[in-house]
Every structure is written in C-alpha cells, then in structure tokens.
Amino acid sequence: MNQDQASPATIYNLITMKSNPSQRRFAFIIGAIVVLISLLSVPFVRIQLVELQAYQPAIFSTVICFEFITAYVIYSQFKINRSPAVLVLFALYLFSGGMSLVYILTFPRVFVENGLFHAGTQTSAWLYVILHAGFPLAITLYMMIESKFANVNYSASKAKRLGLYTLIGVILLIIGLTYITTHFKNQLPIVLSQGKLTPLFIYGLGLPIVLITLITLIVYYKRTKASTVTSTWLCVAILASMLDVAIILCGGGRFSVGWYVARWNTFVCANIVLAGMIYEFTKMYLRMTELFQQVKDSEYNYKVLLGESQLAERKISEQSDIIERMLESSHEAIIMCDIEGRVIFANRRVEHFFERPLESGERMSSYCLGMKTADAAFDEFIDAYFEQSIPPFRKRISRLTLKGETRHYECYVNPISGEMEGTLRGHLVGLRDRTEEERIDELKNEFVSIISHEIRTPLSSIVGFIEILATRAVTEEKRAKYIETIHKESLRLSNLINDFLDLQRLDSGRQEFHFQSLDAVLLLREIVEQWQGKDNHEAELHAAAEPIFVQGDEDRLKQVFHNLISNAIKYSPGATKIDIYVETDNGKVLIKIQDYGLGIPADALDKLFTRFYRVDNSDRRKIGGTGLGLSIVKEIIEAHHGKVVVDTELGKGSIFIVQLVEIDAE
Structure with missing residues (x-):
C-alpha cells in the first residue's frame, strides 16, 4: 500500500x-x-x-x-x-x-x-x-x-x-x-x-x-x-x-x-x-x-508433474512463438478478432500499412474508418459481417495515406471455428498490399496503349508504302521518297524493340558492362558531330582542350548521350540550337545537355525517370515516344556509380546533367 x-x-x-x-x-x-x-x-x-x-x-x-x-x-x-x-x-x-x-x-x-x-x-x-x-x-x-x-x-x-x-x-x-x-x-x-x-x-x-x-x-x-x-x-x-x-x-x-x-x-x-x-x-x-518432510516425501511426484507441465508449457510456448513469428514475418497484415469484432491480436504489418497501431480491444470497424471499397465505405462491410448480415468476403479497398498517396489493399475475412462443430471462436482478417500490383496494372495498360500506338504507326507506314510500291507504278522520285520513309520507320521500330530488350536485360541483371578508361571530351565530340543539322538543330560542344577521363562502357555511354541529345532536339521544336558542356568539379565529370524548348512541369519531375511515363501535355503527345528512354539512361548511369539530374524551367528549356567519377589518365 x-x-x-x-x-x-x-x-x-x-x-x-x-x-x-x-x-x-x-x-x-x-x-x-x-x-x-x-x-x-x-x-x-x-x-x-x-x-x-x-x-x-x-x-x-x-x-x-x-x-x-x-x-x-x-x-x-x-x-x-x-x-x-x-x-x-x-x-x-x-x-x-x-x-x-x-x-x-x-x-x-x-x-x-x-x-x-x-x-x-x-x-x-x-x-x-x-x-x-x-x-x-x-x-x-x-x-x-x-x-x-x-x-x-x-x-x-x-x-x-x-x-x-x-x-x-x-x-x-x-x-x-x-x-x-x-x-x-x-x-x-x-x-x-x-x-x-x-x-x-x-x-x-x-x-x-x-x-x-x-x-x-x-x-x-x-x-x-x-x-x-x-x-x-x-x-x-x-x-x-x-x-x-x-x-x-x-x-x-x-x-x-x-x-x-x-x-x-x-x-x-x-x-x-x-x-x-x-x-x-x-x-x-x-x-x-x-x-518439509511431507514435501520431500511427495517431491518425486511433484518433480514428475512439474517436468511434464514444463515440457508441455515449453511446447506450447515454442508453438506460440513459431506462430507469432510466422504472423509477424508475414507480408500481409494479420488481425484476429473476437466474435464481436474486437481486436485480440494484430501483427506489426498492420501499423506499417495503415500508419497507426491497432490496439488490443479496439473495434475493427472503428479502425477501418476512411477506407473505401469500389462501391461503399469499408467499415460498413466490416460491421455488416460481424453482425452476420453478410457472409465471409474478399474485397479490394483503398485509402489515402498521410502523405496524400492512394494505397490499395485486398482484404479477406474468415470465421475461426471452435473445437465443437458449429461453435465460433473469432474471426481472421487479412490485408494484402496490392498497390504495386495496381501500379503494374496501370503500367501494363499504358504499355499496351503505347505499344499499340508506337508499333502500329511505323508498321502502318511501312506496310502502306510497300503496298504502293508493289501495286502501283510511281516515279523514281516518289520511289526514293517512299523507300526513305520505309527505312526511317524501320529504324524507329528497331529502336523501339532495342529499348525493350535493353530494359529487359537491365531488369534481369544480364546486361554486361565492359568498363575502360574513356576520354569524355572525345566521346562527346564524336556523338555531337553525328547530330549536327538534325531537324534543323545545331549542336555545339563546350569543353576544354585537354582530355577528361572517366571509367565506363563506351557503347552504353554513347546510348545515354544519344538518347539525351535526341530528347533535347525532339522537345525543342521551336528552337534551332542545343549546347553540350563537359566540365569537372571536385573529382566529378559533369556532362550537361541543354535545350531551349518546352521545359518540364514541376509536378512531373519526380516521375520523369519512371518507365513508360510521359508528360501529359498535348504538345508532347504529338512528339511521341514510349517513355522508356530516360529510365534506361538512369539505370545505365547508376550502374556507372553516377547519377543524372535535371534543371528545367517551363517554356524555356531543360538541362540534363550526367555526373560521372573522374579518373586519372592511364
């Protein structure tokens, strides 16, 4: 007291x-x-x-x-x-x-x-x-x-x-x-x-x-x-x-x-x-x-009973620990409720999913406030289930996180039967995070849409012009123009397929990199010369006279800079010039590709290097593209222990900056 x-x-x-x-x-x-x-x-x-x-x-x-x-x-x-x-x-x-x-x-x-x-x-x-x-x-x-x-x-x-x-x-x-x-x-x-x-x-x-x-x-x-x-x-x-x-x-x-x-x-x-x-x-x-003598006389029996009790207790404890570890290590949120819908047990995944702990004794329906199914509030389904108005169900639900993001889950609810037939001990509620699946589904849908457009367009041109050449008599001038268009569309289709293959190799880890010492100035000069005059754009290289060395795979780095220069020309239709800079800064090599075109909206920057992402703008939609180029650039540069960032202003153009590690000349 x-x-x-x-x-x-x-x-x-x-x-x-x-x-x-x-x-x-x-x-x-x-x-x-x-x-x-x-x-x-x-x-x-x-x-x-x-x-x-x-x-x-x-x-x-x-x-x-x-x-x-x-x-x-x-x-x-x-x-x-x-x-x-x-x-x-x-x-x-x-x-x-x-x-x-x-x-x-x-x-x-x-x-x-x-x-x-x-x-x-x-x-x-x-x-x-x-x-x-x-x-x-x-x-x-x-x-x-x-x-x-x-x-x-x-x-x-x-x-x-x-x-x-x-x-x-x-x-x-x-x-x-x-x-x-x-x-x-x-x-x-x-x-x-x-x-x-x-x-x-x-x-x-x-x-x-x-x-x-x-x-x-x-x-x-x-x-x-x-x-x-x-x-x-x-x-x-x-x-x-x-x-x-x-x-x-x-x-x-x-x-x-x-x-x-x-x-x-x-x-x-x-x-x-x-x-x-x-x-x-x-x-x-x-x-x-x-x-004490009386206790000593019964000591053997007591020890036997105690031993059996401890053995049973250990087994029960071990089984409980195994079950609890299994539930805690599960990627799903597992919740056990009594027959009235009050929480008995919840693993840590619940708090991870829904950003607040689920306390023992709390009503499940109260915790589900704010979650929605496709046609109703989810807490209403939970209440209806515990009131035995509806049978066990499996529902897809969604909620808005504290950061304003939408997360998607699949919930299933099942009764837990007692030892005697017809008795009910409680209920098991499972929640699986399917946000990534939803995102992949969206990507798949967009992928199908992009593929159907990006592949159908060049194929239609190729088939159409081949059909003309095969069935009609055309002048030599038109024949040369048609063959040039067929060649151009074939290259476009080939580049698209190569992008898909590169992405698949990067995902599977089978992309091989052959690193060697490269002169970044010489590499960029060679690339810039290939883009001179394309689509009425002049590409100007700004670099020191002496070489600047990096460790990298020559083919993959060429792929990166061709992609970035191509984008710079493609997304600056009203301009006639792009600038490429090769600089050094505290052991880093900075390669900047600057255009003076459309620029990128601020709300698109965090998704810019995401696969299949394209800025939702009618001017850009006309330009076309699969949304794979920048994601490939990012993965290649990260494989070189570098990074790529962007500095942009809407309506004035963008600067893509590739950072690589500078090395001494061999």
Missing part, C-alpha cells in the same frame, strides 16, 4: 500469532517462579551482603545484549507487518537496552570511582528511576496505538523511514537523559544517600512506579487476555519490572539481599520476551521441518 491503509488481511508473525493454552500455562509458571523468589526473599531483603563489583557488569552485560537482541527481533517483525504499535515496542526495548548500558557505565566503582561521563552519586539512581518509569509508560502507549491503529500498515518505504527516525530519536533521548543526569548531577534531588534510599525515592518515586506498573499489568492483561505470543510474555516482563522496583524498595539500599534479587528480576524482565520469541521460533522451525 502506498499510504497508511487498513490491512485487508492479518499478516502472520510472532506479534500477531495466537497463543495456545500450553504457551500461556508455561508463561504463568515462569511468572509464578519470579513472584515466589521475590516473596521468599522478603524476610531477608534488608540484610547487607558483600559488595560484589563483578555482579553488576555480569548481570547487565547479559541484560543489555538481551534487550538489544529483543529490539532487533521486534524490528524484524515490524518489517513484516509494518504496524505503528510494533514500532513502539521496538523503541521500548531499544530505550531499555540503551538506558541499561548508560546505567552500568555510570554506576560507582564499576569502571571508575564515581562512574563514567563524570557521573555523580545520584546519576545511576535517577537513570534507574527513569528506566523503570519508562517501561509501563511505553506499554501504555503501545496499548493506545494498538487500539487506535490496529489495522494500519505503513508502506515499505515509510516503515523504513520511521524505523530510522525511531532509532535516531531513542538514541538522542538516551543522550539527552544522560547529559541531564551527569551535567546537572549536583542539582538532582537526592534519592540515594550513603547507599540507602531516601524517602523521596521510596514514597515519591518508587511506590508510584510500582503502582503504575501494577495498573499497567492489570489493564494490559485485561485488554489482551494474553491472546498472542507477544502479549503473553510481555505480561511476565511487566510483572518482573514491577517486582524489581518493589524488592528494591523493600531492601532499602544497595548491596542488600533485596538489591541482588532485584538485579535478578531485571535479568528476567530483559530476557523473558526474547526467550518466549526464541521458543516460538523454535516451534515454528519444527513445524516447518515436518512440513
């Missing part, structure tokens, strides 16, 4: 453990022996005996050890039940042990003539009074707190702090009382004169202490009925403490028979609770031994 709360159940320990009749009977016998010894000594209490200085240290060294051990045992019980009343008992025995220690240290002629700490003749006597007066007062406080806070248990951290504060407080109290009785020794009232008790001690202090202790004993026994182990032995301790003071009063002074008997009562008072606890600890140990 984080705060002080009423405990919901009693914690089993020696403080709360109930005493049985035999335990109470044994405690009664011990108390009777203490009383009997005290009564038998009454006729002889005033007889003075020899002053045995060793008697005091012998008795009190044992008393001090017993008191501190008892305090430790009680504190260990406090750590178990953390009751405030037990903390008072801990403080009582800690105080008793500490005061007994100071008492023996300040007693005259034990260590020095007047006692340690510059003690006076009254110091030890007053410490004795304080010690015995404090015992019944502490028991009274214990009863009050036990009555008021019987069901309160501190939190572990608070109990630890209070235990530390109690220890410090008791030590400070002992130090303070020691200081008062030693520093103000000459101001203390005289309670002991020449080894004899004064009337102040007898009537002003001793008799009230005996009376208070007796009342405390009666009240405590009446309240507790010695019903617990601790209360039983505390009754004996209170009795011994009272007899201690009573015998001292009867003896009248130090080193009388009564004084020596009182020391024995002090010994009994100190060790009786500890002895009772040790006795109960021993009994608990014996009971534990018996229980």
